[in-house]
Amino acid sequence: MTTSVAAPEDPLLDVRDLRVAFEPGTPVLDGVDLAVRAGEVLGVIGETGSGKTTLARAVVGLAPVAAGRITVDGLDRTALRGRALRDARRAGTVQYMFQDPLRSLDPDLTVLRLVGQPLAITGVPVEERRHRVLAALDLVGLDHALADRRPAQLSGGQRQRVALARAIVTRPRLLLADEPVSALDASSRNHVLRLLDELRGELGLAVVLISHDLDSLAGVADRLAVLYRGRVVESGPTDAVLRSPLHPYTALLAASAPGGGPARHAELAVLRSAATRPPAASGCAFAHRCPFADAACAPRPEFRTPAADRAAACHHAPDWRTRLAA
Numbered sequence: 039m040t041t042s043v044a045a046p047e048d049p050l051l052d053v054r055d056l057r058v059a060f061e062p063g064t065p066v067l068d069g070v071d072l073a074v075r076a077g078e079v080l081g082v083i084g085e086t087g088s089g090k091t092t093l094a095r096a097v098v099g100l101a102p103v104a105a106g107r108i109t110v111d112g113l114d115r116t117a118l119r120g121r122a123l124r125d126a127r128r129a130g131t132v133q134y135m136f137q138d139p140l141r142s143l144d145p146d147l148t149v150l151r152l153v154g155q156p157l158a159i160t161g162v163p164v165e166e167r168r169h170r171v172l173a174a175l176d177l178v179g180l181d182h183a184l185a186d187r188r189p190a191q192l193s194g195g196q197r198q199r200v201a202l203a204r205a206i207v208t209r210p211r212l213l214l215a216d217e218p219v220s221a222l223d224a225s226s227r228n229h230v231l232r233l234l235d236e237l238r239g240e241l242g243l244a245v246v247l248i249s250h251d252l253d254s255l256a257g258v259a260d261r262l263a264v265l266y267r268g269r270v271v272e273s274g275p276t277d278a279v280l281r282s283p284l285h286p287y288t289a290l291l292a293a294s295a296p297g298g299g300p301a302r303h304a305e306l307a308v309l310r311s312a313a314t315r316p317p318a319a320s321g322c323a324f325a326h327r328c329p330f331a332d333a334a335c336a337p338r339p340e341f342r343t344p345a346a347d348r349a350a351a352c353h354h355a356p357d358w359r360t361r362l363a364a
């Protein structure tokens with residue numbers, strides 16, 4: 039089980055030892071810990087299939103939690119049942135922005151109706167709804183003239199803003215944004231990221247920003263959680279994690295990002311030098327790709343905190359770094 043975590047004090051979202059399994063015995067998330075404070079952006083990075091969407095869906099009650107605890111503002115959401123669960127959902131404290139806005143936005147509804155949906159569910163009267171929808175459009179920088187359009191009549195960037203407006207219209211405390219910029223071109227991507235950054239300040243939002251692209255997270259996330267095959271393998275402040283990764287997988291992600299000179303190429307060559315072999319059934323989940331794997335890596339590594347506010351699940355952290363330059 040994971041134990042010690044580089045977590046902020048007094049978190050709004052607190053996930054402890056989360057296990058999610060769609061089929062018994064084959065967990066997609068296994069022992070995930072993370073925490074986010076109000077006004078903070080936590081970037082969750084990991085390759086496809088690592089469990090990022092499942093993590094977000096578990097927080098909003100859309101994935102089967104087999105064990106662990108998910109607390110939002112002190113309320114244990116995994117313990118909620120029946121009416122209490124419905125009430126918690128309707129309150130709109132937690133909002134999830136789906137990975138694919140085109141598929142998640144009903145094509146037959148106008149922007150006004152789409153953004154107003156979460157308010158309609160809670161019984162907000164039509165006039166007030168309209169007022170709050172227009173205020174949400176203002177917040178995300180969308181012209182009121184778009185209110186009568188349907189998703190097919192919008193650009194990708196506009197659609198993503200509509201999804202964002204819908205997510206914040208209830209004034210949530212926590213926003214889970216699942217790959218909000220991966221389908222956008224560079225200019226729209228920067229706009230949406232800047233917008234998220236402004237909103238967390240203006241609304242005091244806690245944001246979990248999911249991406250498989252480190253570049254998108256680097257400029258906006260205060261802290262990073264690196265997910266690998268259903269486990270958080272490293273977490274800590276974004277700058278520190280990128281400057282001196284404690285887990286070889288994080289180092290691989292950081293070194294693979296665009297840019298970087300000869301030193302970066304030399305590091306990448308070392309990090310990619312592991313002989314290809316199938317993943318082992320036990321022990322460190324990264325061992326089959328890790329150039330630093332040895333007999334000590336046979337037991338599954340626990341999360342350790344070798345430095346303040348930093349944590350990694352690697353038996354050889356941070357000593358493996360000395361071999362990077364070799």
Ligand SMILES: Nc1ncnc2c1ncn2[C@@H]1O[C@H](COP(=O)(O)OP(=O)(O)OP(=O)(O)O)[C@@H](O)[C@H]1O
Binds near residue numbers: 089091092250
């Ligand atoms: N409803 C489901 N039923 C069974 N397995 C699922 C379900 N949803 C996800 N999985 C499995 O869980 C694992 C993690 O999937 P998930 O969608 O969370 O990954 P991801 O990190 O979001 O990937 P991507 O970057 O491609 O969006 C995958 O192996 C996937 O096949």
Ligand code: SF4
Binds near residue numbers: 286328335
């Ligand atoms: S525990 Fe061993 S195999 Fe796993 S990442 Fe660390 S050095 Fe590599």
Ligand SMILES: [Mg+2]
Binds near residue numbers: 091216
């Ligand atoms: Mg996903």
